[in-house]
Amino acid sequence: MNWIVRNLWLIPALPLFAAGISALAKQKNRALAAGLAIGSMGISFLLALCAFAHVLALRSGGQATQQVFNFPWFQFGNDWLSLGWVLNPLTAVMLVMVTFVGLLIFIFSVGYMEHDENFTRFFCFLALFASAMLGVIISNSLLLLFMCWEIVGLTSYLLIGFWYFKPSAAAAAKKAFITTRIGDLPFFLGIVWLYSQTGTLLFYNGGAGCLEPTAIAHLLSQTTTIGIGVATGIALLIFCGAIGKSGQFPLHVWLPDAMEGPTPVSALIHAATMVAAGVFLVARVYPLMSAHGGVAGILTTSTALQAVTWIGAITALFGSLVAVAQFDIKRILAYSTVSQLGYMMMGLGVGGVAVGMFHLITHAFFKALLFLGAGSIIHGCSGEQDIRKMGGIRKLMPITFATYAVAMLALCGFPLFSGFWSKDEILHAAHHWNISQLPYYMGAFAALLTAFYMTRQVFYVFAGSSRLTQESTDASHADPHAHAADHHHSSGAIHESPAVMTVPLALLSVFALLLGFFGTPAWPWFQSFLDDSPLALNFGAFGEGGILPVMLISSLIVFLGLGLGWYFYGRRPIVSAEAPDAVGKLSPPIFTVLGHAFYFDALYGATFIRLNTLLSKISDWLDRWVWNGAVKTITSLVFGFAHLDNFLDTHVVNSGFDEGCESVSLSGQILSRLQAGRVQGYLKIVAGALIVFTILLLWKARA
Amino acid sequence: MSPLSGYLLLSAFLFSIGLAGALTRRNAILVLIGIELMLNAANLNFIAFWRYGPHPEALTGVMFAIFSISVAAAEAAVGLSIILAVYRHSRTTNLDQLNSMKG
Numbered sequence: 001m002n003w004i005v006r007n008l009w010l011i012p013a014l015p016l017f018a019a020g021i022s023a024l025a026k027q028k029n030r031a032l033a034a035g036l037a038i039g040s041m042g043i044s045f046l047l048a049l050c051a052f053a054h055v056l057a058l059r060s061g062g063q064a065t066q067q068v069f070n071f072p073w074f075q076f077g078n079d080w081l082s083l084g085w086v087l088n089p090l091t092a093v094m095l096v097m098v099t100f101v102g103l104l105i106f107i108f109s110v111g112y113m114e115h116d117e118n119f120t121r122f123f124c125f126l127a128l129f130a131s132a133m134l135g136v137i138i139s140n141s142l143l144l145l146f147m148c149w150e151i152v153g154l155t156s157y158l159l160i161g162f163w164y165f166k167p168s169a170a171a172a173a174k175k176a177f178i179t180t181r182i183g184d185l186p187f188f189l190g191i192v193w194l195y196s197q198t199g200t201l202l203f204y205n206g207g208a209g210c211l212e213p214t215a216i217a218h219l220l221s222q223t224t225t226i227g228i229g230v231a232t233g234i235a236l237l238i239f240c241g242a243i244g245k246s247g248q249f250p251l252h253v254w255l256p257d258a259m260e261g262p263t264p265v266s267a268l269i270h271a272a273t274m275v276a277a278g279v280f281l282v283a284r285v286y287p288l289m290s291a292h293g294g295v296a297g298i299l300t301t302s303t304a305l306q307a308v309t310w311i312g313a314i315t316a317l318f319g320s321l322v323a324v325a326q327f328d329i330k331r332i333l334a335y336s337t338v339s340q341l342g343y344m345m346m347g348l349g350v351g352g353v354a355v356g357m358f359h360l361i362t363h364a365f366f367k368a369l370l371f372l373g374a375g376s377i378i379h380g381c382s383g384e385q386d387i388r389k390m391g392g393i394r395k396l397m398p399i400t401f402a403t404y405a406v407a408m409l410a411l412c413g414f415p416l417f418s419g420f421w422s423k424d425e426i427l428h429a430a431h432h433w434n435i436s437q438l439p440y441y442m443g444a445f446a447a448l449l450t451a452f453y454m455t456r457q458v459f460y461v462f463a464g465s466s467r468l469t470q471e472s473t474d475a476s477h478a479d480p481h482a483h484a485a486d487h488h489h490s491s492g493a494i495h496e497s498p499a500v501m502t503v504p505l506a507l508l509s510v511f512a513l514l515l516g517f518f519g520t521p522a523w524p525w526f527q528s529f530l531d532d533s534p535l536a537l538n539f540g541a542f543g544e545g546g547i548l549p550v551m552l553i554s555s556l557i558v559f560l561g562l563g564l565g566w567y568f569y570g571r572r573p574i575v576s577a578e579a580p581d582a583v584g585k586l587s588p589p590i591f592t593v594l595g596h597a598f599y600f601d602a603l604y605g606a607t608f609i610r611l612n613t614l615l616s617k618i619s620d621w622l623d624r625w626v627w628n629g630a631v632k633t634i635t636s637l638v639f640g641f642a643h644l645d646n647f648l649d650t651h652v653v654n655s656g657f658d659e660g661c662e663s664v665s666l667s668g669q670i671l672s673r674l675q676a677g678r679v680q681g682y683l684k685i686v687a688g689a690l691i692v693f694t695i696l697l698l699w700k701a702r703a
Numbered sequence: 704m705s706p707l708s709g710y711l712l713l714s715a716f717l718f719s720i721g722l723a724g725a726l727t728r729r730n731a732i733l734v735l736i737g738i739e740l741m742l743n744a745a746n747l748n749f750i751a752f753w754r755y756g757p758h759p760e761a762l763t764g765v766m767f768a769i770f771s772i773s774v775a776a777a778e779a780a781v782g783l784s785i786i787l788a789v790y791r792h793s794r795t796t797n798l799d800q801l802n803s804m805k806g
Contacts, residue, residue: 677802680734684726 004047004054005067008085011047011095012134012148014040019127025120033123034110041103041130048095055092065089065532068140068204082202086140089530090357094137094280097361101272101368102130104504108372109264111500112379122162122262129155133273137280142191142201142210145281149187149245152277153180156269160261172257179254183244190237194288197222197230203284211287220291228303231291235304238285239311246278246341249315253600255338259330263375266330271337271371272364279344279360282308283353290352301435305349312345313430313439318598320449324456324583325594328385329374332457335597336411337367339446343426346439351429354527358519359422361526366410366419366512372505373404376497377461387460391574394462396494399502401462403509408458410512412451413558418516420558423447425519428550447554448561455565456583464573466494521547710751718744731786731796735779742775 018040022033058065070084085091106126113119132155135148154177161173195201198215200208207214219231242248247255258270269275282289292302301309319339326332340363348356378385380397394401410419427447430440496502519526521541528535542548568582584591593599717740724737746768753764790796 675804677804678798679801679804680726680798687722687726 002054002067004050005069005087007047008051008069008087008138011044011051011099011138012131014044014047014131015127015134016131019124019131022120022124022127027117027120030119033120034106037123037127037130038103038106038110040127041099041106044130044134045096045099045103048092048099051087052092052096055087055089059089059529059532066204068202068206070140070202070205079199081143082141082200082205083144084140084202084205085138085144086204087138089532090280090283090353091137093357093361093526093530095134097364098130098133098137098273101364101508102133102268104507105264105268105272105368105372106130108267108375108501108504109262111498112264112375113262116262118162122159125155125158125162126265126268129159129269129274133277136277140203140205140209142194142203142285145284146188146191149241149277149281150184152274153177153184153245156180156258156274159265159269160258162261162265166260169260172254172260176254176258179251180244183240183242183251185240186237187241187244190234190241193230193237194234197234211285216287216291219288231288232303235285235289235291235302236307238288239282239304239308242278242281242345243311244278245281246275246345247315247338248278248311248342248345249318250600252315252319252338253597253604256331256334256597259328259334263330263371263378266334267368267371267375270334272368275337275341276344276360276364279341279348279356282345282348283357283360286348286353289348301349301433306435307349308345309349309430309433309435309439312342312347312349313442315339315342316346316446317442317449318342320446320453322594322597323453324449325581325591327388327581327595329377329387329390329457329461330371330385332387332453333367333370333374336370336450336453339450340367340411343423343443343446346430346443347422347426350433350439351426352531354519354524354530355425355429357530358526359419359426362410362418362422362512362515362519365508365515366407366417369403369407369505369508369512370411372501372508373400373407376400376501376505377404379497379501380494387457388574388578389467390461391464392462392466393494396466397496399496400505403502403505404462405458406509407512408454410516412454412561413447413554414451414562415555415558416516418512418514420555421516421519424551424554425521427554428547431546431550444554444557448557451558451561452565455562456569459565459569460574463570464575467574467576705755707751707755710747710755714744714747714751717741717747729797729799731789731798731801732783734798735782735786738782739775739779742771746771746775 015037018036022029022036025032055065058067066086066088068084068086070082072080073083074081106123109122109126113122116122129152132148132151136145136152139145139148157173157177160176161170163169164173191201194210197219198210200210200215202209203211205212209215216231219234220229222230224230224233244251255270255275259266261270289304289308290302291304316339319335319337319342323332323335323339326335340359344356344359344363346356347359377390377393377397377400380393380400381390384390406417410417413420413423427440427443430443431437433439517523522539523535523537524541525535527533542551581591596602721737721740721742721744724740725734726737728734728737749764749768749771753759753767756764786796789801793801795801
């Protein structure tokens with residue numbers, strides 16, 4: 001076995017080590033914490049490249065590209081619980097993506113967080129997050145994956161609530177944690193069920209793993225009492241975890257609120273990596289997800305994959321609809337992320353691992369770039385996040401504008417940009433889905449909206465002249481970042497960000513531009529790498545299977561979206577921050593509904609949270625009156641007994657005892673008088689006794 | 704009056720003097736002297752009973768008296784050293800003041 005496979009654990013272990021050291025470091029050791037985090041991430045990146053090269057070498061050598069390393073962890077009963085890691089194309093691709101994007105975001109954070117006094121803590125959390133995320137990627141055991149998964153959730157909580165003194169950030173952190181927990185509970189049930197059925201949680205274990213044909217066949221042969229197959233049941237439960245983590249409908253509510261965290265966190269965790277963990281999970285357990293009882297050879301889709309597709313399609317449409325009516329630059333991107341995650345899920349459902357994962361990888365680059373660009377803008381505008389108050393930034397921040405434009409076009413799916421190839425592939429797969437055409441239309445409409453809302457945002461932010469007034473900068477003092485930035489740049493003027501922030505932007509934009517060419521229909525290197533299928537350069541592929549029409553249609557859709565965006569927002573420059581939104585004027589009620597994200601928060605507040613509050617009130621009442629009453633009754637009974645006991649003790653037992661004690665002590669006093677301590681006194685008694693005895697003797701002798 | 708009775712009376716007289724001395728004197732050394740007198744009265748009895756007893760040819764009475772005298776000497780030595788120790792401890796030999804043995 002190769003060196004890199006045996007030592008794959010080093011990749012997550014290094015950032016963990018860095019996190020541990022910087023957790024012990026003092027608050028002022030800023031350079032140490034940042035250096036450790038970036039250094040460990042850099043080495044992890046190199047190791048990830050080694051792993052990637054190893055897989056490539058195996059592939060070109062014609063060997064199996066999947067290698068696992070398992071080890072027993074502990075024993076319970078007669079079974080050994082094993083953990084392990086797996087190196088296959090999926091792992092290699094994700095490793096390189098996470099370490100590279102993570103590294104760039106770490107470097108960016110040095111600039112973004114430079115005024116924050118908790119700089120050290122921030123890097124400690126970031127490194128811990130990276131470690132857990134890499135753990136999720138390499139683990140070959142559902143249990144190990146779940147453990148890392150939960151650490152990822154924890155660091156997400158810690159980083160969203162990084163500015164915990166802001167009540168909104170603290171609330172958002174709690175919301176994110178609890179909402180993802182709701183998804184994790186079914187996930188955990190699924191794990192337990194899977195273990196009880198197959199007796200192992202290892203994915204691949206030389207034929208005995210739970211994703212290998214024996215176990216899948218065993219799962220398929222069984223049916224639950226309510227009629228669905230055991231395999232479907234387990235797959236759906238595991239998918240619940242992915243719904244929570246990836247912000248899928250209906251558990252999407254936490255992701256927009258998670259934007260309360262620092263912007264690099266939004267880029268790293270809530271755009272590029274962590275939210276993609278749910279998609280990755282589905283891809284990882286794909287053999288289980290796609291298992292169906294149909295006859296081999298006939299094209300059918302498993303129930304679980306249908307659920308994945310529908311959830312993904314609904315989420316994609318929902319996210320893009322809501323993003324149209326947002327005004328916070330980060331919230332637009334957050335809803336866009338929700339929408340794109342829906343795309344990935346849909347891609348997994350309709351097209352398989354390669355389709356969904358391709359979009360995941362390209363999205364990770366351009367969405368991280370968008371968030372970092374937004375961070376750069378927020379940094380430059382002294383913490384302002386409302387796009388209505390921005391404007392004219394193109395001239396003031398040229399590098400940021402250029403990279404942002406690249407990422408925006410990639411997200412829209414502008415032809416030849418990376419997002420174009422990956423999104424198009426999903427639409428193409430959806431077009432050929434054998435169940436229904438509806439997801440295709442939903443996806444296409446979402447693509448139109450995506451192009452539209454990104455154009456809207458770009459025109460708001462970059463075009464025209466600045467609407468950033470002094471009052472708005474003052475008003476934004478509540479934002480701690482704004483405060484820190486203002487403190488440093490007392491003028492508050494818009495400025496380009498330092499090189500430590502713009503260089504990562506430039507690097508990411510190169511990838512956002514070019515990455516798509518690894519997965520074009522003519523040269524599907526990425527797909528063949530993941531699926532382990534032969535690869536050939538074939539320009540004729542554009543003409544086959546209706547690819548070209550779909551591609552043309554989606555290009556038209558993008559141009560339509562861009563044109564509509566220009567029509568509404570670009571034709572006339574936006575002059576006032578108070579002017580109503582151009583689309584909002586068309587139908588204010590609908591715009592309001594969209595602006596409130598279909599009132600999902602209010603709906604949950606009125607139903608689940610109110611129900612929960614009611615239940616807790618009932619519990620409180622029961623606790624206060626019923627259980628507490630019972631406890632109090634027992635307490636007073638015990639008190640009564642205690643008082644009775646006390647009485648008996650004092651007046652019955654004690655008095656008898658006291659009497660005995662007194663008589664003993666009295667006799668002692670009397671006897672002690674005899675022992676006066678005068679030796680002659682004792683002698684006198686002896687002499688007296690002698691005399692008495694002598695007299696007695698004489699008396700007897702006479703008688 | 705037989706010689707035995709005379710010795711016994713003398714011995715009783717000696718014993719009474721010794722007893723009176725031991726009981727009445729406040730000085731510890733004089734009490735010790737009284738005790739010696741009582742011991743010697745007992746020795747006199749031993750000798751008298753032996754001399755006028757049924758077997759005056761065996762030397763049992765003398766042996767007994769010599770033992771008793773040597774034991775008395777040892778006892779006097781121990782007693783005097785105790786008195787010295789007590790004196791050093793409490794700077795007195797007055798028995799009325801030495802009552803630390805009381806209960």
